[in-house]
Amino acid sequence: MTLASKYKTDYVQSLDQHSQTNLNSSWVNDKGAWLTNVILIFFLKLVFDIIPGISPELSWTLTTLVYNIGSYIMFHAVTGVPFEFTQGAYDGITLWEQIDGGVQFTATRKYLTAVPVVLFLLSTHYTHYAPFAFSVNLTATVINLIAKLPSMHQVRLFDINQKPSTD
C-alpha cells in the first residue's frame, strides 16, 4: 500500500467518524452517567457487604476489583459500535478511544480517571493495608489507569484488540 492510498483510507475513515454523532460514546458525557458510575460503586459495595462471611476488607477489595475489571471490559476491551450506522467507521476502536472523538483530557476523561484513583485510596485505607488486598487493588487500578493514558491512544500491546490488516 502506498503512502498516498493509506492516507486516503484514513481520511475516509475520519470523515465517516465525524459525519454523525457517535451515539455509542456520547452518553458517557452525560452527568447522569457520571452519577450512575458512583451509584454502581455504592451498589457493589452494598452487595458485597450483605453477603454473609465477607469481611469489610474483602468487601472493599472485591468492590475495587470488580469496578476495575468491569470498566476495563467496557472501555478498553470491547471495540467498535454494537448498532452499526457508519459502515464500521469505529471498527477496532475501543470506547475509551471513541469518547469525545479522541480528544484527550476532556472533563469526562478526567472524571473517569479520578474515580478509580479515589476508589483505590479509599479501598486500601479501609483494608488497613493488608499486603494481599493492597497488591490486588494496586494491580487492578494501575492496569486500568495505564489503558487510559494519552500515550496509549490506539496503541495495541500484546495483540490485545489488534485490528486485522486491510490489504
Added chain:
Amino acid sequence: MDNPVLQAINQTFLTVSRGVQAVPGSDIVIGYIKNSYQNDPFRVVLELGLAIYAIKYMLSKKYRIDPSHIKLTEKEIDELVDEWQPEPLVKPLTDRERMELESAQVILGSQGPKPKMLSTGKTLLNLASSNFLGYNDNEHIKSKLVEVLHNYGVGTCGPPGFYGTLDVHMQLEKDIARFLGTESAIIYAQAFATISSVVAAFSKRGDIIVADEGCNFAIQKGTQISRSIIKWYKHNDMEDLERVLESIQKETSNKKRPLTRRFIITEGLFYNYGDFAPLKRIMELKHKYKYRLVLDESASVGLVSKNGRGLTEKYGVAAKEIDMIVGSMAHSFSAAGGFCAGAKEVIDHQRLSGQAFVFSAAIPAMLTVCASEAINILEDESMGGTKLLKDLHDNATAFRNVIVTAPQSIEMNSEEGSPILHLRFPSQVVKNSGITTRDDEEYLLQEIVDEVATKDGLLITRAKYVESQELFLPRPSIRISICASHTRKEVEKAAQSIKTAFSKVIAKRK
C-alpha cells in the same frame, strides 16, 4: 524565641495549620494521612504519587491526537494565503466539453423509436435510447397509465416507510419476485442508487468484495461507499477471479483474520461491453470459496433470453441460488427505479438498512404500474411479450451480421443475444492512423455519429463516461441500443450505413 526568623516560621506554621483545620472536612484528610502511615513510608509515597497523578491529570489541557496535523507559523500561513489563486467560478470550456455540448441532440415531442429532432425537424431512427422493447409508445401501457394518473395522482410524497407505500408498490414487488423466480423483492426509487444501496447495506468496513473490472459506474460507487476491502478481477476472466479468491483465502487462513462477509459482484449483461458474465463458472467458484453473489441485471432483465428473465434463464441457473439479483426498471421496462430480488431475509434487511429505500421518496404510482405492465406483457403469451423479445433478438442479430462483415474497420466484442452493442475502432487501426489520445478517438467517433445523423437519418451515440472517476475506463465506443419496434430492413440498412461511415472516417484519416 528571640530569633525573629524562627518566630516568623512558627507563626506561619500555626496560621497555616489553623487555616487547614478551618477547612471543612480537613479532619478526615489529616486522620487519613495519620492512619495510612502505618509504619510504612513507601505506601504513603505511592498513594501520594497516585493522588498527584490524578491532580496533574485534572489540570492538563485538552488536546487532539492527530498525526496528520501540521502546525503552521504565522509567516507560513501568510505565505499560503498570498500564494492562493482563486479559480474562476465557471471554468472556460475545453474543446472536448464544447464538442459534447454542441453535439447533443434535442428531441422534439415524445421519445420513441423514431423521434423528431429540434435542430433539423427530421425524424431519425433511434438506436441510442434504452427503449429496447418499444414500451415507450406502447398504447396498452399508455392507456393504463392515464387511468393510474387519475386514481393516484403524481408523486408519493414520502419514503416507503413513511406513508410512501402504495398498493401498486407491493404489487410490483410481487410481480418482480414472480417474474424472476425469487422469494421476495424490493423496489428502489432510483436505478443508479439501487446497487450502491444494496452493496452498502450488506458489506461494511472489513468485509471483502471481489468485483469485475467491467462493472458499471453505479457498482463502482457502491463498492466505494460500502468502505469494504475491494479486489478487482479482469473483465470476465474466470482464471483471474479464481486467482483473486485463492489469494484471499490464503491470506485469510495465514493471518487468522476474523471471518467476514464476502461478496462477488458482477454485471449480468455488461452495459459498457455488451457481453455476458459466465454465470455457471461464477456459481461454481462462489460455492467453492463460500461467497455471496450480487448480480446486477440492470441491462439484462427483461431483455436477455427467450422470456426475458435475464441471465438465470439464459444459463439455466435457479434464481434462488443467487443471493441478490439487482436490476434497473429504467431500461427495458421503460419505467424508473430499480429493484433487488432475493431471499425474504435479504430483502427485509434492506427495508431498514437500504439507504436509498429508507431515505428516498417512493417511486410514483404511474412508473410503478408501468413496470408492472411491462412484466405482465413479457409473462403473458397473449400480450405478445415473447414476440417482442424475438423481434429484439432478431434485430440485434441482423445488426450484428452486417457489422461482423467489416472486422478491418469495426471491432465489436458484444456477444450474440445482447441488445447492447459497442462498436470500436480496432486498436491496430487506431495506431496506424496516428490517433494517440482518447479525445482524438472520441472526436473521430463523433464524426461517425454526426455523419449518420445527417446522411442516413440515424440517431446513435457514443458511450459516455465520467472519465475522471471511472476506475477502469473502457475504450471509446459507439453504443448501439437495438429496439424491437424497428423493422428488420431498417436495422440492416442502419447497420450498413454505420459500417460505411466507419470505413469512410478511417479512410479520410489515413
